[in-house]
Amino acid sequence: MIKITKKKKNLKNNININKEYNIDEAITILKKYQTKKFIESIDVAINLGINPKKTEQNIRGTTILPHGLGKKIKIAVFTQGENINIAKKYGADIAGGSEIIPILKNKKHNFDVIIASPDTMNIVSTLGPILGPRGLMPNLKTETITNNIEETVKNFKKGKIQYKNDKNGIIHTTIGKINFSSKHIKENFIQLISEIKKNKPKNSKGTFIKKVVLSTTMGCGIIIESNNINIK
Structure with a gap:
């Protein structure tokens, strides 16, 4: 039987994983429940409305995050x-x-x-x-x-990062560290979303960015309110 840590219990009891949060609320929550053992990365999962089996619909590109990744890039x-x-x-x-x-x-x-x-x-x-x-x-x-x-x-x-969707049409990438200021995390996040929106395939129909989840290395995923960042 898998043992549930005190932190995970705390997260489960205080965060509604099915609720959509605006970006400011999401960042506040992630900061509140960050671990004290190390500086966690901030990860983003972006579920795209594409057919990844069609080469012309796959998304791949780069963008320069205004505040970098907070680590030495090798x-x-x-x-x-x-x-x-x-x-x-x-x-x-x-x-x-x-x-x-x-x-x-x-x-x-x-x-x-x-x-x-x-x-x-x-x-x-x-x-x-x-x-x-x-x-x-x-x-x-x-x-x-x-x-x-x-x-x-x-x-x-x-701070230039590369991104591409996986076989399920989801982009996974990192946008910084939890010790960044909330403002810098938000600006890195919006830069990534804006860049991906520019790469929408011409033959992709319906909602392009279907779901965005923000998380930290050890934290749970927070669903971002789509209307809040105008990602539809």
Whole structure:
């Protein structure tokens, strides 16, 4: 039998998980019941009104959160020549060609973003079985295949995130830390929602964003009131 912790009992008794809350109420609740053991991340699950079996309806993109993620972003860059020095200068943790492959294969090294210049994709493609399942394979849609190494590294360092829907048509991503101010959490949240709305497929009918749930690492999910953020 699974033991229910005191915190989970408290959450269950004080939060209506079936009720919709406006974004300000949701953030207040998450902050009230945050754990004291560590600084939790704030996660968002966005249920889209798309058919994920149709390639043209799948959503994939990037956006720069105005207040970042609240953590150090580990970046690996596949590139050549002077771009190696540029990547390192602007914050890449490692940069190079085939010589950095062993580092990427080592599961002890967890990277958040893999960037590649087009002239190294023949090298990067050999890592498909490793990077693909981790969601790290460079892609034109997420702007991680680029000739502008400087700008790309700088943007990811200051809070650029990638997002895409899963096989169920749901986008899962992180928008910051619970120790952010309520204002900053809200602004990061609205930036993400606004960006996803811009990517609505032309052939997607009905309500595009059907449901949004905000949660923390150890907390329960809070359903966000759709009319409150005008997501229909």
